[in-house]
Amino acid sequence: MFVDYKSISNDAKVWVYPSSRKFYPTEIEEIEEKIKTFVESWKVESENFKASYQFLYNRFIVLVAEDETAALTNVDIDASVTFILQLQETYKVELLDKMNVCFKQGEHVQYKELKDFKKLLKNRAVTAKTIIFDNLINNKEDLENFWEITIEDSWYNRFLK
Template identity: 75%
Template sequence: MYVDYSSISDEAKVWVYPSSRKFYTTEIEELEQSIKEFVENWKNDDENFKASYQLLYNRFIVLVADDSTSALINSDIDTSVSFILTLQEKYNIALLDKMNVCFKQGEYVQYKELKDFKKLLKSKAVTGKTIIFDNLISNNYDFKNFWETPIEESWYNRFL
């Protein structure tokens, strides 16, 4: 069942899908409708299941599922991944590539391959103070507190 994000617990599971490009203004309304419909129907046979989503920076799709009263099983997760795959195809984007890095440069979000990101660090185009998005976080508490963090305070600091 879809619920407002603010009512989701800190223990809820989180999946962050960074888009290889910013979604166009003309795509946002339709995209949000598709995501909301998916979340509304995800495990709709289980009235105890609560889920939500966020679309952030017109680039990140965040799915959140509170499984404290209703366990998520592999087929539920497979269903969400299948949905993300349909979005990839429809919008001609990459959402599942975890070998890319997203970070802020001023007010803009950059999306780079890891090898290019390492070159930016080496050339000092980005520093330890640069805000990076840790898209590997797995629960809502970490999402709210550590998703956007300076490189020097993240697991990416090993590349400094």
């Protein structure tokens, strides 16, 4: 069942899908409607299942699901991945590549391949204080507290040396 994001517990599971490009203003309403429709129909057979989403920076699709009272199965996870693959195809973006790096440059969110990001670090185009998005977080609490962090506080800090 779709619920307001604020009503989801902090230990709810989270999946962050970064887009390889910012979505165009003309796409956003349609994408949000598709995401909401998916979440509303996701695991509909379970009365206790609660799920929501966030669409952040016009670039990140975040699915959030409480699975304590209605455990997510492989079929449920497959359904979400299938949905994300459909969005990739429709909007000609990459959403499933977790090895690309998203970070802030001023107010803009950048998306780079890891090898290009390492070059930016080497050339000091980004610094230890640059805000990075840790898209490997696992729950809502981490999303709210540890998703946007400095490079020096992230696992990417190993590339600073």
